[in-house]
Amino acid sequence: MLKHLDVPLTAIRAFVTIGRHGTFTRAAAALGITQSAVSRHVATLEKAAGIKLFERRGATIALTTAGSQYYDAVKDAVATIELATQQMFQGENSNDRLMVRTSMPSFAMTVVVPMLGAFMAQSPLRVDLITSLSPPLPQDEFDVLITRDLAIPNSESWELLQEELVCVGAPPLVQKHRAQAPHRWPMIATTSRPDILATWAIAKDISPDRLHVGAMYDHLFLAVAAAIGGTGFLVAPQLLVLDQLRAGTLIMLDDQKISSGATYWAYMNSQTQQVQxxxxxxxxLKGMLRTRVTQLANELSEARTK
Structure with missing residues (x-):
């Protein structure tokens, strides 16, 4: 019978690594130990279990039936331990990491995350991004807050961009409904930003209660996907649909961009050690956002003149 204390975790990890890589040699290289050390770990595990875990077939090995069952049972647990340990050590070594927090999940997913690779390609910093809708508390750990609706009083801040709204739709839908009065258009709404549809309607001199609102989604990134699929027209911050407008999967119903009155801000956490x-x-980030908006405006202007 297997005794829990008889089996060191290093032996289990060695076993799982062999299962991942297929040979003792590659497992030894991955673990940074000798092949003989890997063999000793396997021998320890097999002795404790009283069963064979591998069949040796010349230069190759294969898991036995019992070995395969054991591998399936423990591989995810070992991977979880390894990942948790790696994340803990990375967190301790915070000098080369920047924790960015945002209260805007859709903005983070569609705008910030796709740009982070460009930032990290030119910087030794690694960027960790977290989202939270709650106002930051003094004990919260982060370095920079990107937000539209929150604030950190008495902290260094950067005005990134003023929000502008556009009405977009899939090309076939636009072609079908463009000649109709706007209050007859099938519209998409989001529960996370109920304000933007009303703001757009008022600017268009349309009573918001006359709008034909069909599909409703929790977040704007879901609504963008629905608009691409032709579910309806979407009023969204221009920043969130730049790539779709550039690709032509969404087009603007008109050239008008309407200010929502909101501004995107970045705040420095006064407790951060990563000031510079x-x-x-x-x-x-401020430069990239403004460049993206300007580039799109130029591209759309050129397209209209052709």
Whole structure:
């Protein structure tokens, strides 16, 4: 009978690594130990279990039936331990990491995350991104807050961009409904931003209660996907649909961009130890956002003149 204390975790990890890589040699290289050490770990495990875990077939090995069952049972647990340990050590070594927090999940998913690779390609910093709708508390750990609806009083801040709204739809839907009065258009709404549809309607001199609202989604990134699929027209911050407008999967129903009255801000956490790194990130983000908007405006203008 297997005794829990008879089996060191290193032996189990060695076993799982062999299962992942298929040979003792590659497992030894992955673990940074000798092949003989890997063999000793397997021998320890097999002795404790009283069963064979591998069949040796010349230069190759294969899991036995019992070995395969054991591998399936423990591989995910070992992977979880390894990942948790790696994340803990990375968290301790915070000098080369920047934790960015945002209260805007759709903005993070569609705008910030796709741009992070470009930032990390030019910077030694690794960026960790977390989302939270709650106001930050003094004990919360983060370096930079990107937000539209929150604030950190008495902290260094950067005005990134003023929000502008556009009405977009899939090309076939636009072609079908463009000649109709706007209050007859099938519209998409989001529970996370109920304000933007009303703001757009008022600017268009349309009573919001006359709008024909069909599909409703929790977040704007879901509504964008629905608009691409032709579910209806969507009023969204221009920043969130830049790539779709550039690709032509969504088009604007008209050239009008309507100010929502909101502004995107970046705040430095006054408790951060990454002051200069945070400033560099905020400066880079502000420049990238404004460049993206300007480039799209130029591209759309060129397309209309052709």
């Amino acid at each position: 790194a945070g400033r560099n990130f905020c400066r880079w």
